[in-house]
Amino acid sequence: EGSRATDDKGGARMIQRWMRDDVLAAVQELRPVAEETGLTMPQLAVAWVLQNPNVASAIVGASRPEQVADSAAAAGVRLEPDVLKKIDAAVGSLAERDPAQTKSPATREA
Numbered sequence: 001e002g003s004r005a006t007d008d009k010g011g012a013r014m015i016q017r018w019m020r021d022d023v024l025a026a027v028q029e030l031r032p033v034a035e036e037t038g039l040t041m042p043q044l045a046v047a048w049v050l051q052n053p054n055v056a057s058a059i060v061g062a063s064r065p066e067q068v069a070d071s072a073a074a075a076g077v078r079l080e081p082d083v084l085k086k087i088d089a090a091v092g093s094l095a096e097r098d099p100a101q102t103k104s105p106a107t108r109e110a
Helices: 012-020 021-037 041-050 065-072 079-094
Strands: none
Touching: 021 041, 021 079, 041 065, 041 079
């Protein structure tokens, strides 16, 4: 409640494809990883993305100023290899790791 996933004007239709049991279960597995690193879930996500060698920049979506500040706090965070392994184990095949398999918005399915 109160998130973009429930807000028809704030992106609920776009987010709907990610509101699946497998994705939601993986996200819940990430919660203890974030807690053990002292990061919020958004900070963990931004730090993980920024450490991906196939990613040039992280684009965060924020609807409130405090969300911008929270995400920006992850910019200098370096996740240890054991933390990255835990994230990989939780996310499994949900994240595409092969840059050859990524598709531009013009060619991917909606």
